[in-house]
Structure formats: C-alpha cells, structure tokens
Amino acid sequence: MILVTGATGRVGGSVVSQLLDKGLSVRALVRDPQRALLPDGVHVVRGDLADPGSLGLALEGVDSVFLVWPTMEADHAASQTIAEIARRVRHIVYLSSNGVSEDTTEGILGSHAKLERLIEDSGVEWTFLRPGGFAANTLAWAEQIQAEGVVRWVHGAARRALIHERDIAAVGVMALTEEGLKGARPTITGPEAITQFEQAQAIGAAIGRPVRFEEVTPEDARQELFAGLPPALVDGILAAHAAMVTQPEMVTDTVEQLTGTSARTFGEWAADHAADFKS
Numbered sequence: 001m002i003l004v005t006g007a008t009g010r011v012g013g014s015v016v017s018q019l020l021d022k023g024l025s026v027r028a029l030v031r032d033p034q035r036a037l038l039p040d041g042v043h044v045v046r047g048d049l050a051d052p053g054s055l056g057l058a059l060e061g062v063d064s065v066f067l068v069w070p071t072m073e074a075d076h077a078a079s080q081t082i083a084e085i086a087r088r089v090r091h092i093v094y095l096s097s098n099g100v101s102e103d104t105t106e107g108i109l110g111s112h113a114k115l116e117r118l119i120e121d122s123g124v125e126w127t128f129l130r131p132g133g134f135a136a137n138t139l140a141w142a143e144q145i146q147a148e149g150v151v152r153w154v155h156g157a158a159r160r161a162l163i164h165e166r167d168i169a170a171v172g173v174m175a176l177t178e179e180g181l182k183g184a185r186p187t188i189t190g191p192e193a194i195t196q197f198e199q200a201q202a203i204g205a206a207i208g209r210p211v212r213f214e215e216v217t218p219e220d221a222r223q224e225l226f227a228g229l230p231p232a233l234v235d236g237i238l239a240a241h242a243a244m245v246t247q248p249e250m251v252t253d254t255v256e257q258l259t260g261t262s263a264r265t266f267g268e269w270a271a272d273h274a275a276d277f278k279s
Contacts (some may be wrong), residue, residue, distance in 0.1 A: 001061050002176055003089070004050060006068025008036050010094060010136050014169035015066050015176075016042060017109045022177065029058045050074035052084045059088040064176050066069075067094045071111045078118055086122035091182065093175045094119055095168070098132045098187050098250065107236055124250035125182050127175040130247055132189040135162040135269040138199060139276055145203060146279035149211055153225070155241040156197045156215045159248030161189040164264040164272070167255045174258055186254050191263045193248040199266055207277050218242075 002019055006012030007028035019026045020041055027043040030036040036044055045058040049070060058094065059065075065085055074081070085092060096112045104113040119126045141151045171188055175181040194202075197213045204211035218238045226234045255263035270277075 001025045001028055002064050002066065003029060003058055003062045004066045006066075006095070007038060007042070009068060010134075010165040011168050011172070012066065012068050013038075014166045014173050018166075018169055018173045019071075022173070024177070027062065029055070029056060036088075049081050052077055052080040055081070055084055058087065062089050063092040064093065065089050065114075066172055066176060067092050067175070069094070069111070069115050071108050075111055078115060082118040082122055083117070086119070086124035089124065091125040091176070092119050093127045093129065093172055093181075096128045096130050096185075098130045098189070099124045100128075100130060107233065110193065127181045127183070128185045129168065129172055129175070130185055130187045131163050131168050132187070133160050133162045135164050135166075135190065135266055138162070138203070139273070141200075141203070142277050145207075145211055149209060149213050149262045151196075151200045151211060152214045152216050153196060154216055154218060154221045154232045154238060155245055156200075156213045157195050158241045158244035159193040159195050160199070160244060161191075161193040161249045161251045162199070162266050162269070163188060163190045163228070163255075164269045167259075167263045170261075171260050173254060181258075186258065187250070187252050188254045189250060189252045189263070191251070191253075191256075191265055193251050194266055199270075202267045202270045202273070203274075203277055205267065206274040211277075222249075 002056040004012050004016050007016050017027055020039055027045055028038055029045055029047045031048050033044045033046050038044060046155040047058040096116055099109050100112045104110050116128050144150055144152055200211045222234055
C-alpha cells in the first residue's frame, strides 16, 4: 500500500494516476474527502499533515509515502509528523526542490531543507526529489492571457528549464516502486532552458492565438504582481529571475536517464494545459 499526500494537486494527482496504471494499491490523504475528486480505486482517508494525531488511519498498513509537504504553513508540526510517519512506514519519497543545501535556512528552500533533515534523521529509508521550476507555475499567467492575450511579468529573457508535473511524478513512482533510488537526491528538470518570451509564445501556439510578453520593471512588479506578499519573498523571486537572464536554470537529463524517456518540453506541457489558458 502506498500513501500519497497532495493527491488532489498536480504532481500528487499524477503520482496517483501512474500508480493505478501499474495496478498498485493507492491511498490518498486529504483534508476533505467530500471535495476530493480522485479516480476510482483510490482509498481516500481524511487527515492533515499539520495534525500528526490525524494520521493513524491513513498510515495503517502503508509501506511507502509520497510526501508533498504544505510548505511553511505546517512547519510547526513537521518534527512530530515526520516522526509519526517514520514510525509506521518503510520509505518516504519527499517532493523537495532544486537549490536545497545543508546551509539553507530561510524561506521555501529553508522549509524543504528542514524536512529533508528531519526525514534523514528519522531512520526511515528516503528519496528526495529535487525538481527545478514547475511548468505549472505559469498558470499564474492564465487570467491575463484569457483577458488580453498578454503576459505582464518580469525579466522576459530569463531562461527556465520548467518541468512537466507528469515527469516529476514518473520519477516519484520509480522511487516508490523500485529499489534504485533509495538514498538518492535526483535533480530533475525539463529538457531545455527557454526564455519567458518563448514560454508565452509556446502557450500562444497551444491555444491558437498570439500571446505577447510585456516586461514589467521590478518596481512595478512589487505593486502590481506581488502586492501583499512578504517583501523578503518578493526580493527572492525578483533576484532569482534576474539571475536567470545571465545564468539560465540548470538543465539535467535525469528524467531520461531514469525513465528511458526524455522529459516533456514546455510546448508539450502548454498543449496539455491549453484549456487552462483559453477564455
């Protein structure tokens, strides 16, 4: 039995589908079973990672867990939750992030680093998936594209190797079902680093109408795009995008090396999600 957390999300949902395709027993941890739209054959159990005491039924008889952590919002419970999971299961496959290191302490990467340390120290077998940028993050552009056919964003020349959620899931399923990735930290990315201008063009090709990229200054972005976010988080977002203009996001062939199939391009991702960008 494999427990999948984050099963209603894009990566977790794809893990569920791929495990079912293999004929495996899948249990999904969700906060509200009434609202969880999951495939037939999935055993849905109520629970909350922020409440370790709610996990007993979900962990009963489970061998492995695909762990998508509700980053930062549940960090207060992380020590107890990881201890409870490690006490009951054999293997945790944790969806971490590229950029995590032993010295990382702040922000989202700091949260991932904390979870990695807790899992490693728990004594359970583990695999830490470290994907780069998610292609699905460009869904933040959907409303603008639907309304005006434009993407207003920062640093159009920033090059990103965005990864399809199905490729992240494919590596996760390998880690859950095979022995070779135990104790590994695979860094997984899309097959090429393309500019954000090119990402907008790829979305336009997918939906059958042009999409224009309009570059916004960092100062305007603070007010228009990131209003209400903590200033330190905004600083990090802007600095990361600026850096990728001259130092493109890392590209690896890990997906192909592990699965035998090249990672999907951003254009393929855009085609798969064209309906999300159409008005």
